[in-house]
Amino acid sequence: MIAVTLSASTQAKLWYWQRISAMVLALCVLVHLGVMIYAVRGGLSAAEILGRTRGSLVFGAFYTVFVLACTVHVPIGFARVCEEWLGLKAGGAWLLAKLLGLAILVMGLRAVYGVVA
Amino acid sequence: MSATLKVKVWRGKTSGGFVDYEVPRLESQTVLDVVTHIQRHLDPSLSYRFACRVGMCGSCAMTVNGVARWTCRTHVSKVAEGDALEIAPLSNLPVIKDLATDMREFFDKWAKGHGQFKGTRTRHEGFAQVRPDSRERAAANAGIECIGCGVCYASCDVVTWRPDFLGPAALNRAWTLVNDVRDTAQRERLQAVAGDVGCHACHTQGSCSERCPKQIEPTAGIAGLKRLAARAAVRGELE
Numbered sequence: 086m087i088a089v090t091l092s093a094s095t096q097a098k099l100w101y102w103q104r105i106s107a108m109v110l111a112l113c114v115l116v117h118l119g120v121m122i123y124a125v126r127g128g129l130s131a132a133e134i135l136g137r138t139r140g141s142l143v144f145g146a147f148y149t150v151f152v153l154a155c156t157v158h159v160p161i162g163f164a165r166v167c168e169e170w171l172g173l174k175a176g177g178a179w180l181l182a183k184l185l186g187l188a189i190l191v192m193g194l195r196a197v198y199g200v201v202a
Numbered sequence: 203m204s205a206t207l208k209v210k211v212w213r214g215k216t217s218g219g220f221v222d223y224e225v226p227r228l229e230s231q232t233v234l235d236v237v238t239h240i241q242r243h244l245d246p247s248l249s250y251r252f253a254c255r256v257g258m259c260g261s262c263a264m265t266v267n268g269v270a271r272w273t274c275r276t277h278v279s280k281v282a283e284g285d286a287l288e289i290a291p292l293s294n295l296p297v298i299k300d301l302a303t304d305m306r307e308f309f310d311k312w313a314k315g316h317g318q319f320k321g322t323r324t325r326h327e328g329f330a331q332v333r334p335d336s337r338e339r340a341a342a343n344a345g346i347e348c349i350g351c352g353v354c355y356a357s358c359d360v361v362t363w364r365p366d367f368l369g370p371a372a373l374n375r376a377w378t379l380v381n382d383v384r385d386t387a388q389r390e391r392l393q394a395v396a397g398d399v400g401c402h403a404c405h406t407q408g409s410c411s412e413r414c415p416k417q418i419e420p421t422a423g424i425a426g427l428k429r430l431a432a433r434a435a436v437r438g439e440l441e
Contacts, residue, residue: 093396093441095435097435098435101435168364169363
């Protein structure tokens with residue numbers, strides 16, 4: 086169910102969720118970049134990456150958290166962009182945002198599964 | 203310093219155009235002096251607004267070379283590009299004529315954001331005592347010197363994108379009252395300033411704080427409102 090306009094309470098909670106997810110993302114991005122820079126020192130191949138990630142619970146858990154934080158963070162900001170730059174009403178903006186969130190969740194978790202399983 | 207300024211001034215309403223004037227350049231000349239010279243000596247039909255000329259009344263703000271400024275306290279030497287000045291009405295407000303904008307919506311939004319003080323004491327009771335060094339008093343002090351010039355409102359992109367957005371000045375006013383320990387309408391005020399017409403629409407770009415001639419930081423007040431609103435929402439005190 087998509088409300089046409091969101092209540093002040095919902096807006097305030099969304100802001101809170103976006104802030105929390107931003108904190109998680111800030112940490113995830115730093116770790117992600119750090120590991121990436123460390124890992125590519127001796128060259129990079131698909132086999133090498135998969136060798137490290139396959140069966141690794143730590144990799145799986147870390148990137149699952151990363152994907153979940155994106156799933157929370159991106160749609161909230163995207164809905165604002167739709168409202169303010171594309172001129173959509175709240176209903177249309179949130180429908181698009183939820184679809185984007187769903188796509189991020191499915192594609193992200195699928196990618197995590199792909200490198201870990 | 204050349205002897206004359208080449209000044210482009212907006213003439214008309216929403217539709218209109220810039221008209222060129224040549225104005226003698228003087229020492230310590232303000233942008234308001236330039237506009238006044240044009241009206242008194244070159245074209246008496248030019249409309250603009252001013253009152254105090256000393257940065258107190260907040261009525262003379264205009265867009266000078268693309269930036270909203272209080273013109274009475276803006277020296278030409280600081281803003282002229284060579285000897286060129288472009289003077290336009292404030293953005294984000296309807297133009298009445300030439301450089302005069304309709305400020306009604308701007309001030310109506312202060313009222314919408316519950317910008318009125320509401321207390322309980324009567325004249326028969328003693329004065330409320332507020333410690334000058336308390337956190338609330340310091341926060342209120344930081345925003346209380348607003349002169350209502352509209353520079354922040356004209357500089358805010360969110361006002362352009364969301365015409366319903368209350369804007370930095372109204373939210374700054376609400377923030378000063380949120381920090382007024384005598385005020386009794388806190389819950390209603392927070393309800394009025396939360397959500398996407400209020401503090402949650404702000405992107406923290408900071409143009410308001412950058413351009414406020416009184417060095418107020420509405421961005422900081424708006425961030426404070428967001429924190430309070432989030433706390434109230436989590437506690438179920440917000441609808």
